[in-house]
Amino acid sequence: MTTQLTIRDNFLETRLFLNRIIAALVLVVLSSIGLVVRLVYLQVVGHEHYATLSRENYIKIAPLPPTRGLILDRNGEVLADNAPTYSLEIIPEQTTNLSATLEQLKELLHLSEEDVKRFQNLRLRHKGFESIPLKVHLSDEDMARFAVNLPKFPGVSIQGRLVRYYPQGELTSHVVGYVGRINEQELQNLDPAEYRGTYYMGKTGIEKTYENELHGKTGYEEMETNVQGRSIHAVGTTPAQSGANIHLSLDIKLQKTAYDALEHYDGAIVAVEPATGRVLVLASKPGFEPNGFVTGIDDATYTALQNAEDRPLYNRAIRGHYPPGSTIKPFMGLAGLELGAVDASQRLFCPGYYQLPNQEHHYRDWRKSGHGTVNLTDAITQSCDVYFYELAHRLGIERMHDFLKQFGFGEKTGIDLAGETGGVLPSQAWKRKRRHQAWFPGETLIAGIGQGYVQVTPLQLARAVAILANRGKVVQPHLADRLQSHIGEQYPNPHVEADTNTFIPASSGHWKTIVDAMIDVVHSAHGTAKGINYNLTYQIAGKTGTAQVFTVRQDEEYKDLHVSEKLRDHAWFIAFAPADHPRIAIVVLAEHGGHGGSLAAPMARQVIEQYLAETGQ
Amino acid sequence: MKFDPRHNYLHLNRQQRPPLLRRLHLDFLLLAGLGFLACIAFLILFSAGGQSSELLVRQMVRLLIAGGVMCAIAQIPPRLLNRYSPAFYIGTVVLLLAVLVMGEIGKGAQRWLDLGILRFQPSEFAKIATPMMVAWYLAEHPLPPSWKRLAMAGGLILLPTLMIAKQPDLGTALLVAAAGAAVVFFAGLSWRIMLGMAGAIGALLPAIWYNLHGYQRDRIRTFLDPEADPLGKGYHIIQSKIAIGSGGIFGKGWLNGTQARLDFLPESSTDFIFAVLAEEFGLFGCLSLLAVYLLIITRCLFIVLEAQNTYSRLLSGSLTLTFFVYVFVNIGMVIGVLPVVGVPLPLISYGGTSMVTLLAGFGILMSILTHNKRLLAGGSL
Missing domain, CATH: 1.20.5 (Single alpha-helices involved in coiled-coils or other helix-helix interfaces)
Incomplete structure (x- = not known):
């Protein structure tokens, strides 16, 4: 069982x-x-997805910053260079005893507490295998002293870097500008990929306008990296592309002549090649030492520069607003002829003042005794104010505005420099909009002699002179002549418009009348700039100007000697030469220089003389 | 002619003698499978361990010790194993108690028992002692077991399980419980009861949840949503998935796995070593390894099938199933289908005690096979 x-x-x-x-x-x-x-x-x-994640895990991209392009003048003179500087760097991990090393280096190279403190701060933010700068801009002496002791300092090395250097210093401060450290705000507007590894960017001038072209293309090194972020080895490299070299039309020798010609005066000299608009000289005085900005300027120095009475950081040539004074008269004369308000032979009597019909007010001529009976040529040659009061009265502000606008008054020239301002060419509409007031007839008269609301920048005036020299061909002033890679490739220039081929329509007879009158300003016995006509082998067409800084009351008299330096008139001189085939158009402004004829005209002649000699008759 | 395994057969001629391995109570097929696994292990360990030969040497020493244990145990006939099962079980429980007491004194997790010259984890003994005890208990009476005996068996399983869980070592506790449960499964626990138990465990889940340690809960949360904390608790599993996925079909090549070599993959030579294999040898490598495991398991199931008495059947069945559970839980956790519990990949992961336990289990299986009179008599070995 x-x-x-x-x-x-x-x-x-x-x-x-x-x-x-x-x-x-x-x-x-x-x-x-x-x-x-x-x-x-x-x-x-999921292979592709995870393969990507894996690659992202271990491949870190190290930027290879490009070398910034150079800026050169028309003759190949370097205006912005890359100079090597050397800094002392430490890889903490490779030192035997970091604090002892620091102590010894401090003694050897006379480092400040500040240097050591900054290093310690940097050390907190970097990993032990990264190279951290201890002292930047080593002097030759420090380099030598360290080099001798190099074997005693494992983990310490000298690293070379290229830093922007401006050999011409102050002379090019307003044209070339400067680079500086990129700040937080700027960083937000930059392509983060392109600017990885770049710490400087153009802050002003050509450096700023052509930042994209000068910067070049950042290269990359792909590093295999472990979980702590330590680079194991490079797995691929995309080399950096250097930035384009920018060849300016600026002539640095001419720039220096212009700068020196201004002597102790604040002011600006702008010279352009009339046919092309190429800027030969763009000097604004005073300038400043741009190299200080590259490596970081201290607050005190910067504040001092900013608050200085003569405003050295201010580019007068493209930002300064000045009344053009009598330099507007050739343009007004052409307006009168073209619009039929006067003809060349018509004569007016100048008693030394002008009165509007039914008005008491005396509009004064600069010569109290008057110029007597004058035609347009006399009025320009002698700079008779009364003639132009009458002409302005006949034209009216609107017709004046529309005609002068063709010369580019009241608007930016579009030069390839950042920060340009546009001046003021008044009209009824402008006054209503900006001042909320109606236009008064008297203001037309004042505008007719380039005072009152009319304001120009020296560059603007230079363009107008170039157009006059061209007998009507409109040009855009520009500094960058060509952009070229270091291997010689040409780049198109995105900041300069191609020749627009626009012309101001006016009869050749009228152009001739005005140009002849301007030749008389220099070459005739009555000309306001006759002082510069000695030994001339060619003809200069010019016009003097005096811009009032303050208004003289009706019962007062203006006397140079009685007014302090700060209130003296600005001296203008505009010119082009040779008058028949102009190769240079120039504007000189000397702030508080008094009379244009005696002060500004000789400055202009120096520049013209040198340029014509340089380029051959 | 009848063979008696207790005899030596030296008086017989070469054809009549059982082969040498058989006389040493070892099985060639299992040895081959295990040896192959060991080779794979050295290959991956060399890569995962930063190409250090020191790691390999230590692993080799462990393998030799564990292999020695396996051979020794293979010599013990099943009937002796059966006889000493209760003593072994009681001894293990006492040691577990000792660990708990010392943990109480030492304040904090305690798994090791330090006997001066020898440090070991009694919980590893429990992996073998528990199925032995349950098999011994259930084999005494006809199967399927009665309710009373089932309840008793449950108690025998729960006692060491809870003691280990208290250490706390959830992974080992689950494996011990699984080993015990596997015996009950082979003993013929009715499907209805199994379903009912599954339902009961489901109902008890909230209670279990509240009794888990914080880090244990975190592991489960992480398993459910690793992306929630990619740099913290989800880091392991994310990096592991990246390693496996980036391996693709044929892998990045031996020693070329960036995840492990550059230290993105944590625990790459221990619990997560499967990810290294997957990264360097791809799907091809993974399937090959899985195939080796399945071949070993097939051989084990053959041993289970041929086992002569109830005790041997139950114990061998349990050891086989537990071995598979090891493989499944480890790979499952590495590929992100199971929560991260500390279960090593059998015979591949770097580490000592679990290897000894595993090979001891294979020793028992070999003993059951080679002491099988019927098979020897039939000459089918």
Whole structure:
């Protein structure tokens, strides 16, 4: 019985057991299939995704900053260079004893507490295997002293870097501008990929306008990196592309002549090639030492520069607003002729003052005794104010505005320099909009002699003179002549418009009348600039101007000697030469220089003389 | 002619003698499978361990010790194993108690028992002692077991499980429970009861949740949503998935796995070593390894099938299933389908005690196979 039961049990048990083995097998197979499905999902379906993630994990991109392009003058003289500077750097991990090393270096190179403190701060933000600068701009002496002791300092090295250098210093401060450290705000507007590894950017001048072209293209080195961020080795390199070299039309020798010609006066000299609008000289005085801005200028120096009374940071040539004074008269004369308000032979009597019909007010001529009977040529040559009061009265402000606008008054020239301002060419609409007032007839007269609301920048006036010299061809002044890569490829210039081929329509006879009158300004016995006509082998067409800084009351007389330096008139001189085939158009402004004829004209002649001599008759 | 395994057969001629391995109570197929795994292990360990030969030497020493243990255990006939099961079980429980007491004194997690010259984890003993005890208990009476015996078996499983969970070592506790449960499964626990138990565990889940340690809960949370904390608790699993996925079909090549070599993958030579294999050898490598495991398991199931008595059947079945659970839980956690529990990849992961336990299990399986009179008699080995 018992035996039988056991036998039956065994049979049952064996069947049961077999079932369980099969169940276990099924379990194993199903689970394995589950694992395989998941593996296929990860390794086949998700492979690309995870491969990318894996690559992102271990590939870090180290930027290779490009070398900034150079800025050169028309003769290849370097105006903005990249000079190597050397800094002392430490890789903390490689030093045997960091604090002892610092102590010894401090003694050897006379480091300040400040240097050490800055280093310690930097150390907190960097990993132990990264190179951290201890002292930048090592002097030759320090370099030599360290080099001798180099074996004593494991983990300490001298690193060379290129830093912007302006060999002409102050002379090009307003044209070339300067680069400085990129600040937080600027960083937001920059392409972060392009500026990884670049710490400087153009802040003013050509450096700023051509930042994109000068900067070049950042290269990359792909580094295999472990979980702590330590670079193991480079796996691929995309080299950096140096920035374009910018060849300016500026003539640095001429610029220096102009700068020196201004002597102690604040002011500006702008010279352009009339046919093309190429800027030859763009001098604003005083300038400043731009190299200080590159490496970081201290607050005190910057504040001093900013608050200096003569405002050295201010580019007078493109930002300064001055009344053009009598330099507007040739343009007014052309307006009168073209619009039929006067003709060349018509004569007017100048008693030394002008009165509007039914008005008491005397509009004074600069010569109290008057110029007598004058035609347009006399009026320009002698700079008779009364003639132009009458002319302005006949034209009216609207016609004046519309005609002068063609010369670019009242608007930016579009030069490839940042920060240009547009001057003021008043009209009724302008006054209503800006001053919320109606236009008064007397204001037309004042505008007619380039005073009152009319304001120009020296550059604007230079463009107008160039157009006059061209007998109507409109040009855009520009500094960058060509952009060239270091291997000689030419780049198009995005900041200069192609020749628009626009002309101011005026009869050639009228152009001739005005140009002849301007020649008389220099070459005739009555000309206001006759002082510069000695030994001339060519003809200069010019016009003097005196811009009032403050208004003389009706019952007062203006006497140079009685007014302090600050309130003296600005001296203007505009010219182009040679008069028949102009190669240079120039504007000189000497702030508080008094009379244009005696002060500004000789400055202009110096520049013209040198340029014509340089370029050959 | 009948063979008696207790005999030596030196008086027989070469054809009549059982082969040498058989006389040493070892199984060639299992040895081959395990040896192959060991080779794979050295290959991956060399890469995962930063190409250090020191790591390999230590692993080799462990393998030799564990192999020695396996061979020694293979010599013990199943009937002796059966006889000493209760003593072994009781001894293990006592040691576990000792660990808990010392942990109480030492304040904090304690898994090791330090006997001066020897440091070991009693919880590893429990992985073998528990199925032995349950098999011994259930084999005494006809199967399927009665309710009363089932409840008793449950108690025998729960006692060491809870003690290990208290250490706390959730991974090992689960494996011990699984080993015990596997015995009950092979003993013929009815499907209905299994379903009912599954339901009960489901209902108890909230209670279990509240009794888990903070870090254990975090692991489960991480498993459910690794992206929630990619740099913190989810880091392991994310980096592991990246390693596996980036391996693709044929892998990045031996020693070329960037995830492990550049230290992005944590625990790359221990619990997460499967990810290294997957990264360097791709899906191809993963399937190959899985195939080796399945071949070993197939051989084990053959041993289970041929086992002569109930005790041997239950114990061998449990050891086989537990071995698979090891593989499944480890790979499952590395590929992100199971929560991260500290289960090493059998015979591949770097580490000592678990290897000894595993090979001891294979020793038992070999013993059950080679002491099988019927098979020897049939000459089918």
